[in-house]
Amino acid sequence: MFRSVFKTGIRANYLLSDHPSFVSEPWSVYPAKSKASGQVVSVFIFDKSKFESQVSRISSVTSGGKHTKSIIYECYERIRFEVGQLVKLRHPQVLTILEVLEETKSKFIFVTESVSDTLFTANFQKDMDSITIQKGLVQLCKGLKFLHEQCNSVHLNIQPSSIYINSSGDWKIAGLRFIQDLRSDVVDQDNFSPFAGSSIPFVNLNMNFTAPELVLDTHQKLDLANDMWSLACLIYYLYNDGESLINCFDINSLSDYKTEIRKFESKFYNQRFSNLKHLFKNIPEEFHYAVQQLLSRYPHDRLTIDSFIASDVFSNPTIKAMLFVDEFSTKSLQDKLTFMKGLLSKEGTQGNILQTFPSSFLNGKMLPLFVDSVVTEASLAETKGITPEVDDFLQSTLRIIFKIGSTLSGLSFQDRIYSTLLSAGEKGRKGGNKNFKTLISLSIKIRLEVVNHIPLFVSKLKENQISNLIKSSFELCLTSSPQELQSQKDLQIKLQDSLLATVPTFVQKLDFPYVKKEFIPLICTVFKTTTILTTKIATIKCFSNLIDLKIVDTIIASEQLLPILQNMKSRNILIVEQVLKLFLKLNENPNVNLDLEVMVESVLQQSYKLVFSCNDCSKKEFQSLLNMVNEIQKKLVTTKLNSLPVTRERAPIKDQQATFDSLINSQTINDDYVREKTPSPAATVMVPKKLSSEDKPAPKKVQPLSLKPKSAPNQHNRAPNLTSSLSFGATSADNNSANKSILDSLNGTFNKPATNQDADEYDDFQSSSGPVPKASSTSPVTSFSSSAKVSSATASPPGFSSNMVLQPKSATSQSRLQGNTAYSSMNNNPSANGNSNVLDFF
Numbered sequence: 001m002f003r004s005v006f007k008t009g010i011r012a013n014y015l016l017s018d019h020p021s022f023v024s025e026p027w028s029v030y031p032a033k034s035k036a037s038g039q040v041v042s043v044f045i046f047d048k049s050k051f052e053s054q055v056s057r058i059s060s061v062t063s064g065g066k067h068t069k070s071i072i073y074e075c076y077e078r079i080r081f082e083v084g085q086l087v088k089l090r091h092p093q094v095l096t097i098l099e100v101l102e103e104t105k106s107k108f109i110f111v112t113e114s115v116s117d118t119l120f121t122a123n124f125q126k127d128m129d130s131i132t133i134q135k136g137l138v139q140l141c142k143g144l145k146f147l148h149e150q151c152n153s154v155h156l157n158i159q160p161s162s163i164y165i166n167s168s169g170d171w172k173i174a175g176l177r178f179i180q181d182l183r184s185d186v187v188d189q190d191n192f193s194p195f196a197g198s199s200i201p202f203v204n205l206n207m208n209f210t211a212p213e214l215v216l217d218t219h220q221k222l223d224l225a226n227d228m229w230s231l232a233c234l235i236y237y238l239y240n241d242g243e244s245l246i247n248c249f250d251i252n253s254l255s256d257y258k259t260e261i262r263k264f265e266s267k268f269y270n271q272r273f274s275n276l277k278h279l280f281k282n283i284p285e286e287f288h289y290a291v292q293q294l295l296s297r298y299p300h301d302r303l304t305i306d307s308f309i310a311s312d313v314f315s316n317p318t319i320k321a322m323l324f325v326d327e328f329s330t331k332s333l334q335d336k337l338t339f340m341k342g343l344l345s346k347e348g349t350q351g352n353i354l355q356t357f358p359s360s361f362l363n364g365k366m367l368p369l370f371v372d373s374v375v376t377e378a379s380l381a382e383t384k385g386i387t388p389e390v391d392d393f394l395q396s397t398l399r400i401i402f403k404i405g406s407t408l409s410g411l412s413f414q415d416r417i418y419s420t421l422l423s424a425g426e427k428g429r430k431g432g433n434k435n436f437k438t439l440i441s442l443s444i445k446i447r448l449e450v451v452n453h454i455p456l457f458v459s460k461l462k463e464n465q466i467s468n469l470i471k472s473s474f475e476l477c478l479t480s481s482p483q484e485l486q487s488q489k490d491l492q493i494k495l496q497d498s499l500l501a502t503v504p505t506f507v508q509k510l511d512f513p514y515v516k517k518e519f520i521p522l523i524c525t526v527f528k529t530t531t532i533l534t535t536k537i538a539t540i541k542c543f544s545n546l547i548d549l550k551i552v553d554t555i556i557a558s559e560q561l562l563p564i565l566q567n568m569k570s571r572n573i574l575i576v577e578q579v580l581k582l583f584l585k586l587n588e589n590p591n592v593n594l595d596l597e598v599m600v601e602s603v604l605q606q607s608y609k610l611v612f613s614c615n616d617c618s619k620k621e622f623q624s625l626l627n628m629v630n631e632i633q634k635k636l637v638t639t640k641l642n643s644l645p646v647t648r649e650r651a652p653i654k655d656q657q658a659t660f661d662s663l664i665n666s667q668t669i670n671d672d673y674v675r676e677k678t679p680s681p682a683a684t685v686m687v688p689k690k691l692s693s694e695d696k697p698a699p700k701k702v703q704p705l706s707l708k709p710k711s712a713p714n715q716h717n718r719a720p721n722l723t724s725s726l727s728f729g730a731t732s733a734d735n736n737s738a739n740k741s742i743l744d745s746l747n748g749t750f751n752k753p754a755t756n757q758d759a760d761e762y763d764d765f766q767s768s769s770g771p772v773p774k775a776s777s778t779s780p781v782t783s784f785s786s787s788a789k790v791s792s793a794t795a796s797p798p799g800f801s802s803n804m805v806l807q808p809k810s811a812t813s814q815s816r817l818q819g820n821t822a823y824s825s826m827n828n829n830p831s832a833n834g835n836s837n838v839l840d841f842f
Contacts (some may be wrong), residue, residue, distance in 0.1 A: 010102050010109050018042055022121045024161050025202045026051065026079070029115065039246065040167070041098055042115045046079060048107035055200065075203055076108075078177045083110050085176040089151065092326070093143030095164055095174040105242060107478075113416050114167040118232075118653045120160035124241045126586050130284060132358040133238045135322045136163075136171040138314055141172040144231070148224045153181045156222075158230035160208040169364035170326075178205060180222055207257040208244040209233045213299060215257055225299030228308070232294035239283045269297060286312055318356040325366055328373075333389055340396035362404045363412075370397050370404075371420055378439045386442050395445040404452045405460065413460040422450075422457070423465070424472035430530060444491045447477050447528050451495060454502045458509065466509040474499070474519070478526055493532050500526075500538040504545040522547070531573065540578040547582070548593045562602045573617045573625075576610045580628040583607055587635050596643075599636055607632055 020028040027044040034041060052072055059068045083101040086094070099111035122128060122409050141161060147153050155162075155176070162175025207215070211229035216224075236245040246264055248256035269280060273292065280288055289313045293303045302437055303311070314320070324331070324339055331339070343354045357366070374397050398421075405417045424436045440447055451471065458466055477499050500523070510519060527539040543561060546552045552561065565579060583603050586592050594603070607629045614625065 009104070010043065012097050013110065014043060020045075022117055023117050024121070024164075026075075030110070031114070042108050042112050044112065048106050048108065049679045051075070058200070071200065071203075073561050075200060078203060079108055082175070082177040083108075083346055085179055085579070086112075086174060087275070087617075089147075089176070091143060091146045093139050093146065093171065093173055095172040113172075114168060115164045115172070117165045118161050119163045119165070119171075122165060124238075127360060128238065129358055130239075131316075131318055131322075131356065132169070132360060134314065134316065134319050134363065135358070136165075137235065137238075138319060138323060139171045139326070140173065140231070140234075141305055141309050143171075144227055145309070147179070148227070148305050149180070153179050154182055154222055154224055155227050155230075157205065158227050160242075161206075162365055163234075167364060168368070169358070169360040177202065182222060182224070182645065201252060204252045207253065208246045208251055209563055210257070211299070212261050212297065216261065223299045224304070225302045226297075228294050228302045228305070231292050231308075235287060235291055235294075236280070239287075239291065240281050243281075259721075265297070268295065286315075318353060321353055322357065322361060322365075324362075325369065328369055333393060337389060337393045337396065340393065340400065344396060344399060354400065359407060363408065367401065367404045367416060370401050371417065373397055373433055374401065374421060374439070378435065381442055382438050391443045391445050394439070394442070395449050398446065398449045402449075402456055406456055408460070410460045414462070414465070418457075418461060418465060422469055424468045436469075436472070440476060444495055447473065448491060448495045448498065451477055451499045452504065454499075455505050455784045458506050463509045466506055467511065467514075470506055470510060471514065474593045475522060478522060491501075492814065493535060495794075496526065496532075496535050497538045498537075500542040503542050504549060507546065507551060508549060515551060516556060520552075520560055524560055528564055528567075528815075533574065536570065536575055537578055540575065540582055540822060544578070544582050544585055547585045547589050547592065550589075552589075553591060554593055557586060557594060558598060558602075561586075562598075566602060566606055571610065571614045571616075573614055575622060576614045576625060577628075579610060580607060580625060580632075583632055584628060587632050596636065604629075604632055604636060607675060663771055769783050 014032040015035060016030050016032045020030050021042075022029055026046055028047070030043045030045060032041050032043045033039065055071050055075075056068055059071065080101065080103075083097070086097050087100055090096075095115070097110060098113065098114040099109075102109045133448065140158075144155065144158075147155055155173070156178040157175045159175070163541060164172045164174050166172055205214075209230045211226040214226060233245050237243065246257070246260045248260050250256050268276065273288075277285075277288065280291065283291060290303060290308055290313050294299070294308065296302045300440075321339075321343065328336065328339075354362075374394060377390055377394055377397075381387075381394075400419060401421070405413050408416065420435060422436050422437065440450065454470075457469060461469070477495055503523075507515065507519070523539055523542055528537060530536055530539070541553070561582075565582070568575075568579070583606075586594065586603060587599060611622070611625045611629055614622070617625065
């Protein structure tokens with residue numbers, strides 16, 4: 001938690017944590033953040049009131065010491081001097097000051113780069129492995145070299161609490177309270193005293209790391225070699241979990257130091273080198289000779305800082321690679337590219353060298369450095385165009401970044417990699433949205449590197465982050481850009497195949513509407529358009545995986561998958577085999593559940609077509625393909641059988657016939673036009689009678705007679721039906737015999753002698769029928785007169801002869817017609833009067 005309650009000064013410009021991250025005498029170090037830039041820093045605070053109370057308490061106990069105010073003044077001067085030296089000395093291995101010393105009534109405050117520990121407060125079991133120590137020692141030596149050679153100064157305070165570890169894992173020199181410039185015109189070396197005569201710890205040198213000549217020799221002289229002794233003691237301390245080589249009970253006691261240094265001299269000096277191994281304990285063997293030289297009793301016998309750096313101590317390839325990373329930003333692009341390929345190489349002496357780097361170095365140093373390098377180079381390539389060297393550099397750098405990211409937690413990965421390089425759907429804190437779009441559009445190699453690490457992203461990112469990443473890159477990765485070189489065609493094919501192979505790892509993180517409407521149609525388009533065998537097989541396998549994951553449902557299968565598979569032109573055995581396996585899954589997966597008819601027509605039929613049109617297979621391969629088809633068919637047959645009942649009860653034949661007859665009789669056969677329906681006349685016998693002129697009704701318009709086809713006679717009953725319709729045209733022999741008997745009966749009735757009454761009734765009937773139209777050649781008319789005849793030139797209707805006449809039927813006829821008027825069909829039989837055929841009208 002950060003807080004800010006001040007309106008001016010350092011504490012007004014920075015948000016400070018409530019508690020210090022560690023204490024390094026005399027400073028309490030607080031993590032903080034700049035309000036203006038958001039930069040994480042460390043704020044060093046010295047509490048004056050607390051310190052003055054401590055000095056007063058110590059002075060009250062001791063006698064003969066300095067006055068309290070003199071001690072406080074001397075200590076404050078040491079603090080001002082120390083911070084002033086840090087401000088003046090600018091070097092990568094010297095602690096960087098961001099805000100100079102601010103002094104208030106109660107506090108000393110200054111701001112530095114973010115630091116997490118000192119060597120005194122660090123956790124050796126967790127953070128201090130051999131490689132980390134060696135790399136840190138190299139950085140410490142570089143800082144000392146700067147002080148010795150460039151500044152001509154001796155540090156005199158090389159001890160664990162003076163070496164800080166920053167957020168990148170780099171070691172930084174500080175604690176410059178006792179630094180001495182060795183130029184004779186600056187300081188009087190003869191009057192230097194390592195002990196201030198005070199009980200305040202930070203005002204005196206730490207005796208456990210002080211060279212013996214500064215304490216034991218009467219005429220000591222400051223020398224750069226003083227720091228080399230301290231460096232050897234620090235090496236022992238680091239490799240032996242914080243144990244000191246010279247172990248004074250009171251680090252400010254001269255008497256304790258003299259006792260301990262004599263013990264050391266008796267054990268160390270005048271001994272064979274082989275006998276010193278037990279004294280060095282856990283120090284690596286490659287350090288033994290160098291440490292022995294550094295611990296020489298006299299300064300001129302010790303190794304210089306250059307000699308120590310050039311020794312075999314730092315010949316480890318891992319250490320040299322880590323040193324290259326320290327100077328990475330100053331190297332040329334070609335050197336960087338060569339270095340990257342060497343880190344990733346699996347052959348030679350540098351194979352898997354990346355795995356030997358300490359995690360603190362990878363996460364704290366390399367990762368932020370390489371992320372910034374990718375952002376910078378991608379931005380330049382977008383403006384100036386990408387070159388093959390930049391393309392290779394970006395691909396290699398991304399691969400290393402993702403390898404380091406695999407060791408991070410999910411939250412750390414999202415914060416340190418995703419937000420800067422991969423955020424696509426939402427705005428990242430560092431402009432990640434723009435960075436990813438720029439990066440992914442630069443080249444196929446970069447897209448391939450991203451696709452190859454999709455499983456890593458799935459394990460580290462949230463669902464919405466994965467979805468945004470896929471949606472912004474999926475289409476670009478599956479399609480070729482017009483700007484891509486023809487020489488990169490193989491890479492594009494590899495990219496497509498790799499992406500399709502990784503679909504099962506992330507598809508369930510996507511929302512279903514996107515999968516149905518965009519994701520699967522895009523894969524279908526690739527399947528239809530590609531001519532590459534491996535890509536076609538990869539798409540089929542992708543569909544198969546989607547079925548296994550229950551992504552493909554009935555609608556997707558019927559509307560998207562089956563149509564493209566039916567239109568497939570290729571008959572390569574590898575493709576046919578994969579399609580048949582896909583059909584098997586469609587047939588077996590309950591989530592798809594296609595209709596049996598669809599499976600038979602679209603799947604089974606297509607399966608047989610594929611198998612029998614595959615000509616590049618052997619007999620054994622053909623039989624294997626056919627077996628898969630048989631499995632499909634067997635499954636369909638089983639499905640059909642399961643849908644049918646075991647037995648089926650059928651109705652008797654008689655009932656079936658009755659049902660059939662009732663069905664037929666219920667149908668109505670209508671003409672193509674609607675006939676006008678006329679009410680039937682009353683069922684009365686027409687008896688002509690003579691009417692007076694007054695009783696004669698007015699002439700009525702005669703309704704035209706309708707001729708209807710005769711219904712089919714019943715096969716079992718050939719008797720004539722007088723109520724049946726009149727039949728025209730040729731008739732059978734049975735019909736002729738029946739008609740002849742009816743005609744004879746009718747002729748017998750009309751051949752009886754007519755009486756006067758009959759004649760009068762006939763005349764009345766004839767006159768009531770109205771005038772008879774004249775016959776013409778175009779409109780034949782039938783006369784109702786007994787003597788009238790139809791002209792031979794007029795065509796007669798079917799069934800009528802040209803000389804037929806109509807005569808009224810006698811009222812004494814035995815046949816009575818009920819209901820509607822009916823006509824009987826008659827053959828042309830000669831009458832008693834000659835060749836005339838007579839048709840009774842009634």
